[in-house]
Amino acid sequence: MSTTPPAEPLTKKALRADHPTWCPACGDFAVLASFFNVVEKLQIPHEKIVCVAGIGCSSRFPYFVNTHGIHFIHGRALPLATGISLSRPDLHVFVFGGDGDGYSIGGNHLTHAARKNVNLSYVIMDNYVYGLTKNQTSPTTPIGRKSKTDPRGAMDRPINPMTQLVATGATFVARTHAAQVKHMNEMFERAILHPGFAVVETLSECTMFYPGAFDSGNPRKGGAFDLVDETTQDLTSTAEALKLAEDNSPGKFGVYYENKLPTKNENEWAWVKDAQSKSPDLSGKDLLRKRFASMR
Amino acid sequence: MTSAQASPPEALRNAVIRLAGYSQDGIQSIGAFLAQLAGSTAQDVMTYMTIPSTISGGPSIFQVHLGSGKVLHPGDEADTLVAFYQDSYDNHLKSLREGGICFYDSDQVKELNTDREIIHIGVPFTSAAIEAIGGSAKDRGKNIFVLGMLCAVYKLDKEKLTAIISRKFGGKKEDILRNALLAFDAGYAWPVHDINHMPFAPGENEEANRLSTDGNTMLSLGLIAGGVRFGAGYPITPWSSIMELLRSELPKYGGMFIQAEDELAAVAIAIGAAYSGHLAITGSSGPGLSLKSEAIGYACMAEIPLIVVNIQRGGPSTGLPTSVEQSDLMQAIYGSHGDAPRVVLAPRDVQDCFYTAIEACRIAREYSTPVIILSDQAISSRIEAFPEPDLEKHWMEPTLDLSDRGADFKPYPLGKITRHSPPGARSTEGKYPVVTGLEHDEWGHPSSNPINHESMSAKRREKLIQLANSLPAPDFFGDEQGDLLFVGWGSTYGPIKEATDQLRAAGHKVGSLHLRHIHPLRNGLGDIFHRYTHILVPEMNDPGIYGHGQLATLLRSVTCNPNIRSLNKIQGITFRVKEIVDGALKTLAL
Ligand SMILES: Cc1ncc(C[n+]2csc(CCOP(=O)(O)OP(=O)(O)O)c2C)c(N)n1
Numbered sequence: 055m056s057t058t059p060p061a062e063p064l065t066k067k068a069l070r071a072d073h074p075t076w077c078p079a080c081g082d083f084a085v086l087a088s089f090f091n092v093v094e095k096l097q098i099p100h101e102k103i104v105c106v107a108g109i110g111c112s113s114r115f116p117y118f119v120n121t122h123g124i125h126f127i128h129g130r131a132l133p134l135a136t137g138i139s140l141s142r143p144d145l146h147v148f149v150f151g152g153d154g155d156g157y158s159i160g161g162n163h164l165t166h167a168a169r170k171n172v173n174l175s176y177v178i179m180d181n182y183v184y185g186l187t188k189n190q191t192s193p194t195t196p197i198g199r200k201s202k203t204d205p206r207g208a209m210d211r212p213i214n215p216m217t218q219l220v221a222t223g224a225t226f227v228a229r230t231h232a233a234q235v236k237h238m239n240e241m242f243e244r245a246i247l248h249p250g251f252a253v254v255e256t257l258s259e260c261t262m263f264y265p266g267a268f269d270s271g272n273p274r275k276g277g278a279f280d281l282v283d284e285t286t287q288d289l290t291s292t293a294e295a296l297k298l299a300e301d302n303s304p305g306k307f308g309v310y311y312e313n314k315l316p317t318k319n320e321n322e323w324a325w326v327k328d329a330q331s332k333s334p335d336l337s338g339k340d341l342l343r344k345r346f347a348s349m350r
Numbered sequence: 351m352t353s354a355q356a357s358p359p360e361a362l363r364n365a366v367i368r369l370a371g372y373s374q375d376g377i378q379s380i381g382a383f384l385a386q387l388a389g390s391t392a393q394d395v396m397t398y399m400t401i402p403s404t405i406s407g408g409p410s411i412f413q414v415h416l417g418s419g420k421v422l423h424p425g426d427e428a429d430t431l432v433a434f435y436q437d438s439y440d441n442h443l444k445s446l447r448e449g450g451i452c453f454y455d456s457d458q459v460k461e462l463n464t465d466r467e468i469i470h471i472g473v474p475f476t477s478a479a480i481e482a483i484g485g486s487a488k489d490r491g492k493n494i495f496v497l498g499m500l501c502a503v504y505k506l507d508k509e510k511l512t513a514i515i516s517r518k519f520g521g522k523k524e525d526i527l528r529n530a531l532l533a534f535d536a537g538y539a540w541p542v543h544d545i546n547h548m549p550f551a552p553g554e555n556e557e558a559n560r561l562s563t564d565g566n567t568m569l570s571l572g573l574i575a576g577g578v579r580f581g582a583g584y585p586i587t588p589w590s591s592i593m594e595l596l597r598s599e600l601p602k603y604g605g606m607f608i609q610a611e612d613e614l615a616a617v618a619i620a621i622g623a624a625y626s627g628h629l630a631i632t633g634s635s636g637p638g639l640s641l642k643s644e645a646i647g648y649a650c651m652a653e654i655p656l657i658v659v660n661i662q663r664g665g666p667s668t669g670l671p672t673s674v675e676q677s678d679l680m681q682a683i684y685g686s687h688g689d690a691p692r693v694v695l696a697p698r699d700v701q702d703c704f705y706t707a708i709e710a711c712r713i714a715r716e717y718s719t720p721v722i723i724l725s726d727q728a729i730s731s732r733i734e735a736f737p738e739p740d741l742e743k744h745w746m747e748p749t750l751d752l753s754d755r756g757a758d759f760k761p762y763p764l765g766k767i768t769r770h771s772p773p774g775a776r777s778t779e780g781k782y783p784v785v786t787g788l789e790h791d792e793w794g795h796p797s798s799n800p801i802n803h804e805s806m807s808a809k810r811r812e813k814l815i816q817l818a819n820s821l822p823a824p825d826f827f828g829d830e831q832g833d834l835l836f837v838g839w840g841s842t843y844g845p846i847k848e849a850t851d852q853l854r855a856a857g858h859k860v861g862s863l864h865l866r867h868i869h870p871l872r873n874g875l876g877d878i879f880h881r882y883t884h885i886l887v888p889e890m891n892d893p894g895i896y897g898h899g900q901l902a903t904l905l906r907s908v909t910c911n912p913n914i915r916s917l918n919k920i921q922g923i924t925f926r927v928k929e930i931v932d933g934a935l936k937t938l939a940l
Pocket residue numbers: 109110111112113128151152153154155156179181183184185186187192
């Protein structure tokens with residue numbers, strides 16, 4: 055195993071890979087830039103980073119970053135990342151994806167990755183629409199908004215992502231806006247430093263199919279960027295977090311919930327350590343021989 | 351009562367004992383004790399059981415075939431029936447051979463008059479067991495009472511059997527073991543008069559260190575020996591016991607097994623661990639394999655070494671969840687979208703589950719590909735005895751290769767087998783790979799170039815052709831040419847072998863080929879087929895609308911040989927030897 059430290063301090067430049075294939079001004083660019091900023095700031099060695107994604111425009115993310123990456127199937131990035139994180143606790147595991155990928159096809163996995171408190175950071179680039187498949191209704195599309203699959207306007211009530219995320223039991227839940235890079239940097243940094251399942255819901259505009267979706271959260275477009283007041287908010291209270299979440303779009307920005315609980319990684323590896331300590335002198339081969347002996 | 355007569359004077363070489371009762375009566379454990387005893391006395395054994403798909407109880411049987419020589423199948427007809435209830439008696443009497451013995455619980459069963467020559471022996475299992483243990487331990491122990499009785503009847507090694515019982519109950523509360531031994535002794539001492547002279551011949555199997563266990567256990571242990579340390583699964587019968595075993599065993603070996611929220615997550619978790627540089631496993635039974643198929647296609651495309659176990663059961667859909675079938679073959683070989691070549695292996699018996707698992711691990715690693723192991727419900731739960739594997743020869747120590755990858759590193763080189771660079775490995779020239787399910791060029795960049803797709807598809811196909819070229823000759827026995835060749839796969843091995851022997855003894859020239867490597871198939875099968883007039887494929891699946899079972903269809907398409915036919919059975923139970931012999935005779939008469 056190579057542990058040679060890099061000669062130069064890690065830079066944003068060295069993190070850049072392929073030029074993003076996103077449409078001009080797509081909100082996802084801001085997420086990428088912010089990720090570069092934070093990884094540079096925290097000086098995380100590139101070989102220790104894994105970028106994981108499902109399928110969608112936003113899920114193209116791993117190609118644009120010069121770290122280890124894996125681009126998986128639609129909706130299953132979280133369990134894939136679970137396998138990486140649990141089997142390799144030495145790595146920094148990041149998952150990127152869209153609202154369709156994360157809240158729709160992969161919705162169930164979100165609950166379970168959170169419930170297990172797998173140690174990873176998950177960034178959902180929510181654009182209220184299906185981008186890659188060209189403008190169908192997504193689970194966050196507001197009622198009445200017309201799309202190719204809802205020509206008369208969306209009929210089904212959208213989910214409230216923040217309520218959902220808090221309800222999964224994720225141990226770190228935050229929301230940010232692609233037009234607020236400094237805030238985004240801060241949310242990402244806190245998510246990375248959080249031990250356990252950290253999820254950041256990022257309002258990330260699809261300039262191609264849903265331009266202006268998040269103007270109401272953008273002061274430069276006449277909206278308001280209203281922050282969670284951490285001096286009065288109890289971040290460890292699910293009830294308070296749910297209360298914050300009641301006011302949905304654009305709602306408040308910042309950390310809704312933050313709590314340190316044992317992670318799946320710690321629990322599983324503690325078991326491994328304990329199981330191995332029961333017969334410290336036996337090789338794997340010997341262990342299996344012992345098992346055979348009990349089957350005679 | 352028909353009087354006892356015609357007991358064989360010389361020692362028995364084979365005995366098929368069918369225990370019929372309810373699953374809560376512990377009949378499986380009588381069977382398991384007998385099987386373990388056979389293993390440790392160098393006698394051979396194969397068991398067969400049915401479990402109801404309802405949870406608490408219900409009719410159940412356990413059949414044990416004990417032999418002084420090699421035992422290849424669970425037995426067509428029973429020599430001895432032990433019936434615990436009226437319905438078990440009524441339903442299973444017909445499974446007893448002419449002249450066989452029926453022990454029945456005279457507290458529960460009323461004897462019928464049959465015109466068949468059967469030795470009936472009523473023994474009050476229930477009350478005798480209660481009396482032996484004393485007090486209120488109602489019903490408990492009647493299975494061990496019966497075990498004691500069978501031990502006396504067959505002159506089995508009492509000392510060893512007592513030791514096995516003591517080992518089993520030893521860890522529990524003291525009076526549990528005491529009660530078990532009391533019940534056993536009472537059964538052993540029960541005066542079963544006339545038939546008290548059916549000594550069982552000692553075993554001929556020379557090998558020391560014989561293990562007796564079931565297929566799922568050996569498959570799990572084979573995976574461990576083959577270097578698997580991580581995996582994930584979701585419960586489904588009959589796969590679950592593998593995940594249960596790995597969940598508690600793997601931590602001892604420094605690994606872990608995760609219970610996922612569903613099969614899609616399970617395969618994704620396993621692929622995550624495999625991508626991270628470990629050999630990983632996921633598994634399921636039929637319906638779960640269907641759910642995994644998108645991700646398996648991904649693993650073919652991204653060239654991830656991955657083991658996928660499928661313990662086949664009766665299908666389609668939830669079908670016959672606790673019965674046996676071999677109808678997932680096509681799903682295993684082709685079940686994904688697009689052209690997604692992968693490897694498919696099938697173990698033939700319990701012992702072979704171990705070696706097939708190791709073989710799967712080797713191939714997955716060497717060829718960087720998913721490998722599907724197709725076992726089935728029959729092998730998964732039946733118990734057999736066999737020599738302990740030589741771990742010096744078969745153990746594979748898992749390694750995690752995090753060495754630097756240099757400037758010449760390409761994740762998907764054309765003309766070479768893919769070797770991934772797991773996260774944690776440094777790329778010295780600065781470019782890190784992305785593993786992807788999109789069609790990609792040699793560096794892993796997405797590419798929809800039409801020529802590239804063709805060459806990359808060829809790359810994925812060619813490595814399996816390379817594997818096919820290196821495969822050993824399949825198991826063969828019987829005549830090298832002649833009237834009929836059996837081709838079998840999976841758990842039909844034993845009955846096919848026995849049928850081959852019987853047909854040859856009757857003067858037919860018959861050979862038999864048993865395939866472990868189902869996909870890719872070894873080269874040259876067509877040439878072998880040409881040496882026979884008929885090729886018959888006994889398989890536990892439906893002939894389908896084109897008239898051929900799944901393996902037969904595949905073999906016909908590979909060899910264009912019109913003499914290939916299938917012999918199909920889908921009753922949720924394994925082939926009897928006689929059914930295969932009859933099928934062959936019918937084919938020979940064509
Ligand atoms: C199993 C499966 N179903 C459907 C698709 C098609 N598909 C690709 S991306 C996508 C939705 C993407 O939307 P979202 O996750 O919101 O990402 P965005 O493109 O908006 O960033 C769909 C439905 C697929 N690739 N796989």
